[in-house]
Amino acid sequence: MLQNIDIHELNALMERDETAKRLITQMLTDHQMLISTISHEIRNPLTLVSSSLQLIESEHPEVKDFYGWTQTMEDVDFMRQLLEELSSFNNGSTVRPSCFSMEQLLKNIAISFAISLNEQESAIEFSSKIAPDLGDFVGDKLKLEEVLLNLLRNAKDAIEGAGSIFLSATRLEDSLQIEVKDTGCGIPDEHLQSIFEPFRTYKPNGTGLGLALSQQIITAHGGSLSVESQEGKGSTFSIILPIALLTTDYRPSV
Numbered sequence: 001m002l003q004n005i006d007i008h009e010l011n012a013l014m015e016r017d018e019t020a021k022r023l024i025t026q027m028l029t030d031h032q033m034l035i036s037t038i039s040h041e042i043r044n045p046l047t048l049v050s051s052s053l054q055l056i057e058s059e060h061p062e063v064k065d066f067y068g069w070t071q072t073m074e075d076v077d078f079m080r081q082l083l084e085e086l087s088s089f090n091n092g093s094t095v096r097p098s099c100f101s102m103e104q105l106l107k108n109i110a111i112s113f114a115i116s117l118n119e120q121e122s123a124i125e126f127s128s129k130i131a132p133d134l135g136d137f138v139g140d141k142l143k144l145e146e147v148l149l150n151l152l153r154n155a156k157d158a159i160e161g162a163g164s165i166f167l168s169a170t171r172l173e174d175s176l177q178i179e180v181k182d183t184g185c186g187i188p189d190e191h192l193q194s195i196f197e198p199f200r201t202y203k204p205n206g207t208g209l210g211l212a213l214s215q216q217i218i219t220a221h222g223g224s225l226s227v228e229s230q231e232g233k234g235s236t237f238s239i240i241l242p243i244a245l246l247t248t249d250y251r252p253s254v
């Protein structure tokens with residue numbers, strides 16, 4: 001896996017040499033295609049296996065009592081989720097921009113997240129404060145939504161029993177600041193550097209791609225994703241997104 005430093009060296013090499021630039025770009029595209037193809041090819045039969053297992057379970061409910069059945073269902077679901085995240089991670093740097101209202105997007109996310117907590121009868125208190133002057137934003141709406149959902153899901157996972165999550169968004173001079181703050185378990189100092197690495201997880205069923213993918217998406221928007229955390233007290237993930245210059249090519253879609 002390429003580290004940040006390798007990517008800087010690659011970029012420098014590409015700026016110096018046109019042939020190297022063409023070859024490296026081609027290699028990176030091939031590499032992405034290969035990952036996409038493999039995950040796609042594995043996902044198809046896996047979906048069939050998953051449907052067959054569900055059919056077996058609905059026609060023979062007694063299988064649920066069979067030793068290992070629940071674990072098998074969970075494992076299949078985990079593989080499906082892993083392949084989905086791998087495929088998103090592979091495409092994380094590709095931004096499909098449109099112009100949309102950031103205030104509306106964040107409000108929609110806040111409503112869906114609050115509903116999902118309610119449905120799970122969770123003891124987590126969720127609140128949000130979204131400034132009304134965020135304005136129109138040019139970026140990849142679906143991907144930014146994915147980032148917010150990743151951060152909110154992580155915040156929820158970090159809270160055992162009762163606690164609170166706060167989503168806020170404010171407009172700075174030439175950027176937007178979006179924060180997800182939780183009163184969960186916090187992150188030990190020795191993990192703070194590594195949690196953004198792909199496949200780094202400290203959860204029994206995590207894939208460790210959520211933060212790596214989120215950082216990749218925010219970087220592709222020219223922004224930054226950072227964290228402040230205190231073990232036992234909670235964490236705050238902060239996104240800074242530069243406000244791109246609006247052009248007439250983009251019309252608000254919400």
Ligand SMILES: Nc1ncnc2c1ncn2[C@@H]1O[C@H](COP(=O)(O)OP(=O)(O)OP(=O)(O)O)[C@@H](O)[C@H]1O
Nearest residue numbers: 154155158186195201202203206207208209210211
């Ligand atoms: N809000 C948080 N509070 C405490 N720890 C966190 C928080 N967010 C992330 N972490 C830590 O960072 C690790 C990496 O997070 P990341 O979202 O990348 O993967 P994950 O949640 O483990 O798996 P998934 O790929 O399913 O999201 C987590 O396993 C967890 O230990």
Ligand SMILES: [Mg+2]
Nearest residue numbers: 150154210211
């Ligand atoms: Mg996660």
